[in-house]
Amino acid sequence: MKRIVFIYLAAALLSAQSAYAKCTNGSKTVFSCMTTKAKTIEVCETKSTIAYSFGKPPAKPEIEVKILRQQASTFQWAGIGRYMSYAVDIPNGNTTYSVFWGVDRITPEHAIEAGVNVLINNNVKATVQCSGKNIEQHLEGINLKPTE
Template structure:
């Protein structure tokens, strides 16, 4: 009986060590949200790399990308217009994970802006999929001001 307990315990520990959140110290969370289908989108600044992870909570992520910092980029709102938006683009070969956060400035004084976020999966300049964050759950956003090169405009 004891021989079954030890392998099971080892499996449990290894699974938990790769579960969300991925932004273990000294990495810093740049973005984190729960999608409308209950999965996690997360971007971490690990210094030399910008790390993207996607998947179900409490298990190993379905996708993990550790892009060299110099290959990642960012879009920063320029201060013009009602829509305030930021993005971090994490490349993986011909695929780019563009993690974004945005909200509309309120038109009326009492309006509460509802931020939105998610990830657009791009390949060869075309959007393959967009996964959105659940607006009823917290979105952690620290993209504003991140020290990355600007995303090239098409």
């Protein structure tokens, strides 16, 4: 009986994990987090593409954008100042999804801010924050052109 319960528990954990992390078909997770409203922000990369998705798992994402790598750009911390931050910008027409992660290096708790800024015609129209738990980010050093 204990073995059956363990198998069901393991299957439930695996299915919950796969609903959360969707980078598939040889793509790698660049960024993933759960928002304060239980939605997932995710950026995946391959050698030729960058993909952004946003939505409530396990349903189909509300927003999905897949572009060529040369269309995406990145902001990389220059090594100066107390706030270390990184971002990847994914354009989609006149809208840009700027997925960000940053940490205040000076404060004792090293407060982290992460999420996505939604820009329309280069004006911030919305910011969606990550809940602060289970943030996976590999934005530092990503090989993309610098954001202008």
